[in-house]
Amino acid sequence: xxxxxxxxxxxxxxxxxxxxxxxxxxxxxxxxxxxxxxxxxxxxxxxxxxxxxxxxxxxxxxxxxxxxxxxx
Numbered sequence: 815x816x817x818x819x820x821x822x823x824x825x826x827x828x829x830x831x832x833x834x835x836x837x838x839x840x841x842x843x844x845x846x847x848x849x850x851x852x853x854x855x856x857x858x859x860x861x862x863x864x865x866x867x868x869x870x871x872x873x874x875x876x877x878x879x880x881x882x883x884x885x886x
Contacts, residue, residue, distance in 0.1 A: 837870035 855862040858874035867875075 824878055827836035837868050837874065841867055843868045 842865045845857060845864050845866045847859045848857045848864050857864075860866040
């Protein structure tokens, strides 16, 4: 049973690290609201560009700014 837990933890670590690498390599993903029809000029999520920052990138930027500003 302990080996199963270790394997699951290892898989979770691998998935997390690969998503982090994906966010660092390509921080912009396709807009989920515009994807079926392509670029939508009236989309408020991406301002009509069809691209928006990934959730991991948004979290990284938030934590970086929080550290820079001293947690205020």
